[in-house]
Amino acid sequence: MDEKKVMLSGIQPSGDLHLGNYLGAIKNWVERTEEFDNYYFMADMHTITVRQTPADLRRRTLEQLALYIACGLDPEKNTLFIQSHVPQHAELGWVLQCYTMFGELSRMTQFKDKSAKHQDNINAGLFAYPSLMAADILLYQPDFIPVGEDQKQHCELTRDIAQRFNHVYGDVFKIPEPYIPKTGARVMSLNAPDSKMSKSIPEGCIFMMEKPEDIQRKFKRAITDSDTENCVRFDPANKPGVANLMSIYSAITGKSYAEIESEFACCGYGKFKPAVGDAVVECLRPIREEATRILADKAYLENVYKTGAEKASYVANKTLRKVYKKIGFVAR
Ligand code: TRP
Numbered sequence: 001m002d003e004k005k006v007m008l009s010g011i012q013p014s015g016d017l018h019l020g021n022y023l024g025a026i027k028n029w030v031e032r033t034e035e036f037d038n039y040y041f042m043a044d045m046h047t048i049t050v051r052q053t054p055a056d057l058r059r060r061t062l063e064q065l066a067l068y069i070a071c072g073l074d075p076e077k078n079t080l081f082i083q084s085h086v087p088q089h090a091e092l093g094w095v096l097q098c099y100t101m102f103g104e105l106s107r108m109t110q111f112k113d114k115s116a117k118h119q120d121n122i123n124a125g126l127f128a129y130p131s132l133m134a135a136d137i138l139l140y141q142p143d144f145i146p147v148g149e150d151q152k153q154h155c156e157l158t159r160d161i162a163q164r165f166n167h168v169y170g171d172v173f174k175i176p177e178p179y180i181p182k183t184g185a186r187v188m189s190l191n192a193p194d195s196k197m198s199k200s201i202p203e204g205c206i207f208m209m210e211k212p213e214d215i216q217r218k219f220k221r222a223i224t225d226s227d228t229e230n231c232v233r234f235d236p237a238n239k240p241g242v243a244n245l246m247s248i249y250s251a252i253t254g255k256s257y258a259e260i261e262s263e264f265a266c267c268g269y270g271k272f273k274p275a276v277g278d279a280v281v282e283c284l285r286p287i288r289e290e291a292t293r294i295l296a297d298k299a300y301l302e303n304v305y306k307t308g309a310e311k312a313s314y315v316a317n318k319t320l321r322k323v324y325k326k327i328g329f330v331a332r
Pocket of ligand 1: 008
C-alpha cells in the first residue's frame with residue numbers, strides 16, 4: 001500500500017473561530033481525513049507576537065480544539081495538538097532563524113502590516129515569526145500545506161529556507177507544496193466585502209459559537225450592493241457583497257450559483273439575506289452544541305490534546321534529531 005501524503009496546517013487562537021475559518025479551511029480538512037495523513041494544530045506560540053490576555057488565550061485554544069472536533073475532525077484519524085505542547089517547534093524554530101536572512105524577513109508583508117498596527121510592540125518574535133512557521137511545517141515533512149492567500153509568502157519562504165538548509169547538509173527536509181483546495185470558499189466580511197472575514201471587523205464576522213439571533217442580525221445588515229437592481233446575481237466585480245453571500249450559501253447547501261439565482265429570482269435581497277442567515281444558523285447549530293458538550297468534558301479534551309502532542313512529538317523529534325546531528329550538536 002502506498003503511504004498517504006502528509007498534510008499540515010494550523011490556525012492561531014488569537015481570535016474566536018469564525019465562518020471564514022470553517023468554510024475556507026476546517027470544512028476542507030474534514031473532507032481530506034481519509035486521503036491524507038493530517039496534522040492540525042492550534043498555533044498558540046504564534047499568537048504571543050501580539051500581546052494576549054492569558055485567560056482568553058487559554059479559553060480560545062481549548063475552544064478551537066473542541067470546535068475542530070465538533071466540525072468533524074476525528075482525533076483518531078487526524079493528529080490534533082497544541083503547538084506549545086510539542087517543544088520541537090521552538091527548538092527547530094531557533095535553528096531555522098539562523099538560516100533565515102534579515103532581508104527576507106523584512107520583506108514579509110504580514111510583518112509590515114502588523115508592525116504598522118502595533119507600533120508600540122514591534123518585537124523580535126513578530127519579526128522572526130516566519131522561521132517558527134517554517135519549523136512548524138518542516139518538522140512533519142509534509143507534502144502539502146493548505147493555506148490561504150495571506151500565507152503564501154510565508155510558505156514560499158519556508159521552501160527557500162528548506163532548500164538553503166538541504167543545499168548545505170543534504171536532503172534533510174522535504175520541500176512542501178502549497179495546496180490549493182478544489183473547493184473552499186474565500187469568505188469576505190459581511191459589511192466590508194472587499195476584505196476577508198476577520199475578527200477585527202466583528203460586525204461583519206460570524207463567530208462559530210455565536211447565538212442564532214446575533215447571526216441573523218448580522219446577515220440582515222449585510223451589505224449587498226449600491227445599485228438599485230435588487231437582484232440575486234453572481235457578479236463579484238460589481239456586486240461583491242451579493243457574490244459573497246451566494247458563495248457562503250453555496251458552500252453550505254451545495255447549490256450552484258445558477259440554482260441560487262433561480263431560487264431567489266423573484267424575491268430580491270429582502271428574502272435572500274435572511275435565507276442565507278438561516279442556512280448558516282442551521283449549519284452552525286449542531287457544531288456549537290457539540291463543541292459546548294466537548295468543552296464540558298475536560299477529561300476527554302485533555303486526552304485528545306495529550307495523545308495528539310505525543311504523536312506529533314514522535315514525528316517532530318525524528319526530524320529534529322537529524323537536524324541537530326547535521327549541524328554538529330552533540331547527541332544527548
Ligand atoms: N501563520 C498562520 C496564520 O497566521 C498560522 C500558522 C502557523 C500556520 N504555523 C503554520 C499555517 C504552519 C500553516 C502551517 O494563519
